[in-house]
Amino acid sequence: MWQSGDAYEAFMGRWSRRLAETFVRRVDLPPSRRWLDVGCGTGALTAAVLAAADPVEVAGVDPSEGFLAMARARVPDPRVTFTVADARELPFPDDRFDVVVSGLVLNFVPDPAAAASEIRRVTAPGGRAVAYLWDLAQGMEMLRYFWDAVAELNPAAVELHEGRRYPLCRPEPFGRLWTEAGLTDVTVDDLTIPTPFADFGDYWQPFLGRQGPGPAYLATLAEEDQARLRELLRGRLPANPDGTIPLTARAWVVSGTA
Template sequence: MWQSGDAYEAFMGRWSRRLAETFVRRLDAPPSRRWLDVGCGTGALTAAVLAAADPVEVAGVDPSEGFLASARERVPDPRVSFTVADARELPFPDDRFDVVVSGLVLNFVPDPPAAAAEIKRVTAPGGQAVAYLWDLAQGMELLRRFWDAAAEVDPAAAELHEGRRYPLCRPEPFGRLWTNAGLTEVTIDEITIPTVFTNFDDYWQPFLGRQGPGPAYLATLPEGQRDRIRELLRSRLPTNPDGTIPLTARAWVARGTA
């Protein structure tokens, strides 16, 4: 499910880049810091750090070699290194980084507390550990609307709805994850970005790329059910007179100090 960087970019990467840019600006970290991007994917957050934070170093880790190949192409900078690694076993010594960030990934890690503990371990004393996740239950409209339609066509899809499958993507459990990892001064904030699609095909076609839970589920369906979901979405998505589809996406941000 997490192998094709190009397919992911069309589906979610364009929005995760916009979110990452806003996130790094708000973080307002001092320059010349050592950064780690846990679950760096195709490099959206790494690129935002380079553009806005003037780091001395950025290390990116991700378990997908396919995503890292895309990241290396998109972020060719001598300050950056990309390594295949699991968030639950980070290949770095204790207290290695001044700022450790993770964007849109912790809910997919099989053991989020283990990943949070590793993030805390490699963050230098006084350093910042900051992560963000889509609000899959409500505020991430492009996904919520898809799953709502899918569940109406296929009742079994209700159990796969990301808002139900990933309870970590809510403020209270997200904050507890950071507190239980031993981080202090934990805060939860939110970021909302516009996700405007040029037309219905711009919204729908990326769901056919198999990258992410929704597209992976859609690929298992017979053509007739896929068509019914598509047409139900076409009839329900808000559409401007020019054909654009104006949606928004909210993310929760957890921040703590080591």
């Protein structure tokens, strides 16, 4: 599901880039810090760090070589290194980084607590550990509309709704993850960005790329069932007179100090 960088970019990359840029501006840390991007994917957050934070170095890790190939092409900077690695077993010594960030990934890690513990381990004393996840239950409208329509057409699929499958994407469990990892001064805030679509085709076409739980589910449906879902969404999504679809996406941001 997480191998094609091109398909991911078409589906979620444009929004993850916008969110990453907004996130780095909000974190607002001094320059010349050592950064680690855990679950760097195709490099959206790494690129945002380079553009706005003036780091002395950035290390990116991700288990998908396909995503890392795109990240290396996107961020050809000598301060950056990309490594295939699992968030639950980071290949770095203790206290290695001043800032450790993770964007839109911890809910997909089989053991988020192990990943949080590793993030705490490699963060230097006094350093910051900050992560963000989409509010899949409510505020990430692109996905909420999709899964609500799926559940209406197939009640048996309600458990596949990402808002139910990933309870970590809520303020209380997200904050608790950081606290139980041993981080202090833990806060959880929200961050919302606009996610407008040019028309219904601009919304629907990326769901055909099989990258992510929604597109992966869609690929299992027969053609006629895909058509029913498509037409339900076409009638359900809000649209302006010019056909544009004005959605927004909210993310939860957890921050703590080592």
